[in-house]
């Protein structure tokens with residue numbers, strides 16, 4: 126039977142990781158893989174996570190199955206983190222623990238197909254490179270809306286609003302909550318308000334993917350758009366990930382929150398989503414969610430986590446300015462200021478695929494094909510070399 130299958134080319138990012146690992150050059154730079162790195166190039170385990178793990182090791186009583194929706198305490202805690210303790214929508218929000226943000230996106234896709242199989246889901250152009258395979262692969266019909274102006278290196282807000290105004294009522298629109306991947310360009314508060322006005326006016330269903338809460342402007346600041354939307358729309362989907370902001374990548378922690386028109390519908394939605402989980406992975410992994418839940422409910426650990434997350438956020442901001450300054454010196458004829466004002470880990474450098482290849486082959490600098498860089502790979506030590514190499518290929 127399996128002879129009928131043909132081999133697929135390696136996943137682009139995994140191929141890039143392999144190439145970087147096999148590169149013997151000492152001054153090589155990895156700006157490809159999507160994980161946070163500190164100034165030593167490490168992706169450390171947060172101290173708050175280590176402490177919570179020790180606590181769980183000592184106090185956890187059982188490894189028996191949880192339910193398909195995971196731990197209710199984790200779900201309540203995540204709901205508060207995203208929507209706030211006093212959301213007036215809280216009675217009509219239901220949250221299910223999931224294996225990472227990806228798991229929650231997959232469950233959301235299942236729910237969309239059950240509720241309204243012929244609906245279209247609109248994703249930004251460009252979007253995270255797994256959105257289309259994951260959501261489209263699950264069977265959801267996808268469309269795109271304009272997002273990034275590659276010439277001016279900014280949000281195409283007018284085109285975005287114009288397209289939103291033509292999307293059929295009832296369709297779903299996927300937005301990145303903050304730290305848009307791959308561009309790092311987020312709508313301003315005023316632009317979010319304009320987006321929300323059209324969403325409400327046209328009866329669109331907002332679907333927010335928030336994989337970087339706390340890495341743009343702050344833990345509460347980064348979910349303002351979600352909180353405001355939740356007050357204004359009858360229905361909404363929020364897929365969240367704890368991979369980046371808790372550094373729990375491989376432990377697979379995330380949540381799917383669904384806002385329904387009322388508490389009765391919310392219960393129906395919960396039962397349907399739980400059954401979708403049962404038919405895919407049955408129950409979510411527990412360990413990482415237990416860590417997150419313990420951190421968020423212990424005031425000292427929560428404060429320590431917020432401080433560690435703040436350090437990550439500040440480092441991302443400072444390496445962005447460092448790169449822009451270095452490029453001003455080495456390539457003064459080019460404007461890279463968009464990198465300085467963007468959020469989170471990613472930005473488009475704004476160079477051609479040929480220049481991306483030259484950076485790799487001639488200088489050992491690795492990034493995704495379209496010139497997406499993970500700024501977390503930049504350090505005080507490599508920024509000079511990086512800026513000189515970029516200037517050389519321009």
Ligand SMILES: Cc1ncc(COP(=O)(O)O)c(C=O)c1O
Nearest residue numbers: 225226227253306334336366368
């Ligand atoms: C926009 C976006 N959504 C979802 C995810 C998925 O994260 P997870 O690793 O938790 O599945 C990512 C990860 O890179 C992402 O960038």
